[in-house]
Amino acid sequence: MTEKRRVGTARSATRTAILDAAQKLMVDDGYAAVTARRVAVQANVKPALVQYYFPSMDELFLTLYRRAADGSIDRQVAALSSPQPLRALWALSSDTGYAALAIEFMALANHRKSIQAEIAIYSERARDLQARALTTLLQGTRYASSAFPSAGVSLILAGVARGLVMEENLGIHGGHREARAIVETWLAEVEGT
Amino acid sequence: MTEKRRVGTARSATRTAILDAAQKLMVDDGYAAVTARRVAVQANVKPALVQYYFPSMDELFLTLYRRAADGSIDRQVAALSSPQPLRALWALSSDTGYAALAIEFMALANHRKSIQAEIAIYSERARDLQARALTTLLQGTRYASSAFPSAGVSLILAGVARGLVMEENLGIHGGHREARAIVETWLAEVEGT
C-alpha cells in the first residue's frame, strides 16, 4: 500500500513499529510509561535502535504527536463531509481509542514544553476547522444564532466527548448514559434521525 | 469519626508541608514531576523524611488525593447551598487551580492503578451529589424533563469546564469566550441573572 520507493528513515517499517509501540504504551499505561526501553520491548527491537531513530524522547513524542494529529485532522475532514457530519464528528470525538491518546498528550504537555506548542497549534486548527463546518451545518436550525457561536459549540462537544472518554478509562460510568442521550437528542434535532 | 486530637503523625505540620509541596509540584509541573526528592526540596525537608511520612509514593498520592477530594466535596456542598447554586458550581468546576489538580490525578490514574479506584469512587460520589442537587434546581425550568436527566447535565457541565481549564493550561484559546458565553446564557435562563 505505502510505496516502498524511499526505504530511508521516514518510511522505514522499523520506525513505524517504534511509533506504534509508543502509541500503544501511551494509551494503555499513560505517557509516563513511554520510555525508550519499554518502547523497545513492545516494538521487539533493541533499545539502542529506538534512540537511533529518535535521538531524544522529545523527538519521539513530537513525531508521534504529529502523526496522530495529522491522522486526526484527516478523519475530521472525512467526517465533516460524510452524510451525517455531526454524528460522524461526535462518533470520532468520543471514540475511546483516539481520544485517550489525545488526552495523554495533553497531560504530557504539562511536562514537556516542546509538546505544548505543537498541541496548541493543532488544537486551534482543529477547532477552527470544526467551527467553520458547524457554521454551515447549523444553518437553518435554531442554533444558527449569535447565542450559539459555532466555535463555542465545537468546544462544548469536544469537552463533553473528552469527559466521557476520560471517565470511561477510569471506570466511571455515572451520568454517561444520560449525557450521551442528551447529545443524541441534540444531534437528532439538528441533523435529523 | 475523625478523633479530636490524634497527635503525632496524622496532623503534623511537616506532613502538611509535604502534601502541600506535592500538590504544588503536581499543578505546576505535572504528576511525573512529583518525586520524593523534589517534594522534599519544595517542602524544605530532607528527602528521607518524605519517605518517613509516606513509605511509598502510592501512599503519598493517595493521601494527597483524598485530602483534595474531601476539600472538593466540601466546596461543592457549599456551592450548592449558596444563593446561586449553579453559578457557584460552574465557577468551582472551571476554577483553574482546583481543576488542574483534578486533571493531573486523572492522568496519573492511567499510570498508578492504585489511584484509579479511588478516583472512580470519589467521582461517582460527586456526580451523584450534583445530580441530586440539579434535579431540584432545574425544577420549574424547561430542563426539568426526561430529555435532560440531571446526571447527564452534571457530566456535561463538568466536561465543558474541564475542557476549558485543560486548554487554557496549554495556551489554547479558540472558542473559549464563545463557550463560556453559551454557558452563561444557560445559567441566566435557569437561574436568573
Next chain:
Amino acid sequence: MTEKRRVGTARSATRTAILDAAQKLMVDDGYAAVTARRVAVQANVKPALVQYYFPSMDELFLTLYRRAADGSIDRQVAALSSPQPLRALWALSSDTGYAALAIEFMALANHRKSIQAEIAIYSERARDLQARALTTLLQGTRYASSAFPSAGVSLILAGVARGLVMEENLGIHGGHREARAIVETWLAEVEGT
C-alpha cells in the same frame, strides 16, 4: 589526626576513599578515565554511592580540585618557609605526583568550564604567593632587578617544572638532565649550595 567529631558527609571515610580513587585514576589514566563507575571500582564501593556523595561529576571534580589545591598551597607555604625555600619550591613544582594531577586538571578545564574558573583563581593565588616570596628571596642577588620581575621568575620556574613532569610522563627524556642542571646552577647561585 583529623578529628572525628563530625561524622557527617564532609569527613566520612567513604567520601575520602572516593576522592582518593578519583585522584589515582586521574593521575594514572587521565581525566577522561574518571567516570563514576571506575571511581567506584577503584574505591571498592557501589557506583550509586559515588553519586550519593557527589550528585554530579562536576561536584566530584570541583571537590577534588579544591582538596588538591588547598594541599598544594599549604605545601608551598611550608616550602617557602623552609631553610632553602627556592630548592624546596623547585622540588615541589617538579614533583611528578603532584604536578601530574595539576596538569590533568588544566586539561580537564578545557572541557568542564566549572573547573576553569576555580583553576584560574587558585593559580593566580599561588603565583602571587610565590612572587611575593621571590621578591624577598632574590634580594641581594643580581636577580633583584627590574629585569627579573619576581612574578615572571615564578612563571618560568613553574613552566619549566611542568614541562619536565609532562614530558617524563610521556617517556620523553631529551634535554631533561641538562635543563635540571641549568636550574640547579641557578639555585646554587641565588641560594648557595
Next chain:
Amino acid sequence: MTEKRRVGTARSATRTAILDAAQKLMVDDGYAAVTARRVAVQANVKPALVQYYFPSMDELFLTLYRRAADGSIDRQVAALSSPQPLRALWALSSDTGYAALAIEFMALANHRKSIQAEIAIYSERARDLQARALTTLLQGTRYASSAFPSAGVSLILAGVARGLVMEENLGIHGGHREARAIVETWLAEVEGT
C-alpha cells in the same frame, strides 16, 4: 617517499575536511570532545564516513598527530633558518594556535597509549633539532658554555612557552607580561634587537 599523486583515500578532500574538523574540535573543546559524531557534524559529513576513512578513533588521532607534527617540524626548520632564528622559534613555541593543539595531544596521550609513543618520538626529534641549532646560535654568547647545554635551553624555552599558552587558555594572566619580558631581554642579549 611520498608518491606524487596517490589518488583516492590518502589525499581526498573529504579526508582533509575530517582531519581539519577534528583539529578544530580538539583545540576549541579539548580532546574528549573529539568523537566520530561531532567530527562528522563539524566536517559536514555523515558519521559513518568518518569511520570509513578512519576505522578506529586511534587511527584518526594518530593521523591527525602525524600531520600536525610534520607541519610543526617544517615550521621549526623554517624558523631556524630565518634571520632571527631564536625570536622566530620563540614566536612559534608561544603561538596560541599551534601550542594548544600540542598540549591537547599531551593530555590525550595519558588516555590513549597509542599516541604516547608517537609523541615521544616526535618530541625527541624536535628537541634534537632545536638543540643542534641552538648550539650554533649561542656560539659567541656567554651561553656557549657547558653551564648552558643547548638541549636544556631548548626544554626551558619550550616549557615556558607552553606554560604561557596553557595559562592563557585558562584565563590566567599573573606574571605573563613579566615572563615574556624576561624572555625578550634574553633574546635581545643573544640575538640583538
Next chain:
DNA sequence: AATGAATGAGATTTCATTCAT
C-alpha cells in the same frame, strides 16, 4: 566512495526504598 541500519557498552543522572542510628 559513501551511507543507513543496527547494536553492545557504558556514562550520567534520577529514583524509590531500606536500614541503622
Next chain:
DNA sequence: CATGAATGAAATCTCATTCAT
C-alpha cells in the same frame, strides 16, 4: 522523629564499531 548511608533499578543519552548495500 528524623536523618545519613547505602543500594538496586532504570532512564536518557552518547559512543564506537560492524555490516550490508
